[in-house]
Amino acid sequence: MRVVLAGGGTAGHVEPALATAEAIRRADPSAQVVLLGTERGLEVRLVPERGYELALIPPVPLPRRPSPDLLRLPLRVRAAVRETAAVLRDRQAEVVVGFGGYVALPAYLAARRVGIPIVVHEANAKPGLANRIGARFTSHVAVATPGIDLPHAQHVGIPLRRAIALLDRAAARAEARAFFGLEPERPTLFAFGGSLGARRINEAVTAGLDPMLEAGFQLLHAVGGANADAVKPRPGYVPLPYVDRMDLAYAAADLAVCRAGAITCAELAAVGLPAIYVPLPHGNGEQRFNAMPTVEAGGGMLVPDGELTPSWLAREVVGLLGDQARLDAMGTAAASLGRRDADDRLVELVRSATGR
Incomplete structure (x- = not known):
């Protein structure tokens, strides 16, 4: 598989992305995995430490309330989508897996532009804006707990580090x-x-x-x-x-x-x-x-x-x-609520999205 994981920003986005990357490599040692991030996030340190390639795009912070940043948002989104689409084409990506946050929205829009499938993972009980948008573009939506309000949601859990999961x-x-x-x-x-x-x-x-x-x-x-x-x-x-x-x-x-x-x-x-x-x-x-x-x-x-x-x-x-x-x-x-196999379950969803 050739997979791009969009999970930059905070540890809540980066760690599930890295756990998923490891599960993909376990399932397919020849898989090509690239993580998408920005120069502002924890991914700048964590991704290279775990031995994965990191592709940087411009950050697109999503304002929580009306502000001058909201007026600049369309230009920032277009620039980030353009650069993300270039990453997807260059890596010949088969699928984009997004974990929410300000890296995920450009990834979802770029995947739509390039014409490759999308998988959405939502860790929080209240979905953020990026995943609410991304979930409209795909039927492959994974959630951490039952009852999360996203279309096509499948209860998978949150991919965890193997040291914790085992x-x-x-x-x-x-x-x-x-x-x-x-x-x-x-x-x-x-x-x-x-x-x-x-x-x-x-x-x-x-x-x-x-x-x-x-x-x-x-x-x-x-x-x-x-x-x-x-x-x-x-x-x-x-x-x-x-x-x-x-x-x-x-x-x-x-x-x-x-x-x-x-x-x-x-x-x-x-x-x-x-x-x-x-x-x-x-x-x-x-x-x-x-x-x-x-x-x-x-x-x-x-x-x-x-x-x-x-x-x-x-x-x-x-x-x-x-x-x-x-x-x-x-x-x-x-x-009784814990999911130790969420990483493998998410990889199954990724395989399904790619038709493998």
């Missing part, structure tokens, strides 16, 4: 806790907020730390690189600027407190890790919707950002980590 938390727990310098038997909370950290989560964890430690628990805390100097390790508390081995962090933990990005929700469900979700209070509210299927199934709790106080967090964490039966039930409920 993780056996129980089998890896001893190795994971040793890796982070945690005690092997103490119940463990893993707090994180993405690569930059999350201010509200950081404040609640650090200010509510003493009751959790006094109850006999330990904490692994990804604080974000900019916040690393503001916290100090102490017995039972391991702060890190960033966690490179998320698989081991999930294996080390009995409970997580985190934001509710689509990738985070998909990974926690796949590995069966109960969580307290604190949706980011910005954007179009998609993070709350991302977490709701797991919460409604009993696999997690949801607290609004403004209501996450140190006392609330300490009380809930102490109650949960002290109740192993409840944690086990939550983990089972979360795992």
